[in-house]
Amino acid sequence: MSADVLSTEAFFWRIERRDGVTLGFTSHDRDLAHDGLRLRAAPGIRPAALRLTADITGDDAQMDGALTHDAISAGDLEAGRFDGAGVMVGTIDWQTGTTKELYYGTIGETEAVVDGFAAQLRSVKAALDYDPVPRTSPGCRARFCAPGCNLSPSRFTHDLPVTAIEHQANAVTFSGIAPADFLFGELRWLEGAAVGLRHSIIGEDGGDLVLDGPIPAGVEPGTRALLREGCDRTIATCASRFGNVLNFRGEPFLPGNDLVAGYPSRS
Structure with a gap:
């Protein structure tokens, strides 16, 4: 590749958060556009590491950036708005x-550094580490109201x-709920x-x-939330409640390890 081609290429990032917000950034010195998305040159994000492999081992990536009030703020990072967000990394010819799309994954751990943040990225190849063969367990392995459980989520x-x-x-x-029914469930703020x-x-x-973490700043009495009931995944609850x-x-009803490893005895 010639020097002229290299000089017109910059990195870009497309970040899709789980709350529906999509953000774009570029390492170029001015804003660009891609697929209808504005790629911001400020605060800008730079690739701290990017390793791509042709085998099934996971690809390593990390991105560093600055904190600003309107794009990536310390409050948003602390609140977890970027946790698990989808990330696509590529190069764009600014002329x-x-x-060219290089990397797909999700944001893993984020940490605040001096005047900015650092984020580890998990490659989509990480899904290959999942063992698809189910193991026996006394509790239900299906997620409540998900495939396998097959209950209608709208009912709960x-x-x-x-x-x-x-x-x-x-x-x-x-008000108006049985709190015990929501143990192991989830909550999503709607406004x-x-x-x-x-x-x-x-x-x-x-x-x-x-809840499993601090209540975000700005949540006041009267704020609407979507509550999903929960399940302790025991056969008794599955039978009696659902x-x-x-x-x-x-x-x-499988015998436990103590019984399998035990010695026979004369009756």
Whole structure:
């Protein structure tokens, strides 16, 4: 490749967050456009590492960038808005607009550094590390209301305003629900400063739902949230609460390791 071609190419990043926001960035010194998306030159992101392989081993990548109030802020990183976001990395010719896609993956760990951030990227090849062969387990292996479980998610999803918030306990209160039904479920904020952010419900305390992380700033009583009920994945709950034993994806009645490893005895 000639020096003239190299001098007209820049890196670009397309980031698709789980809350529906799509952002574009480029290493060029001015804004560009690709596929209807504005690629911002400021704050700009630079590739700290990018290793591509032709085999099934995972590709390594990392990106570094600056923090700004309107694109990537410390508050958004802390709130988890970029966790698990889809990332596409490529090169773009800033004269012709020709692009070449190099890398697909998701954002893994992010950390704040001096005047900016650093993010590790997980290649789509990471999916090859997943073992598709199911293992026996006493609990159900299916995700609640997902394929395998086959229950309708609309039956167990509720659009409700939060009535009380306890920030120190990471707990929220909703009226008209049975809190125990939402243990191991999830919450997604539908409006306000935290719109699109998700939490797992990890506990129930005196009628309050305990979340897996801090409640985002700007969430006030009256903020609407989408609540999904949860399941403890036991055969008893599947039978008594949901009547869904036919779809139970587990083996609750297999003998345990103690019985298999035990010695025979005379009766």
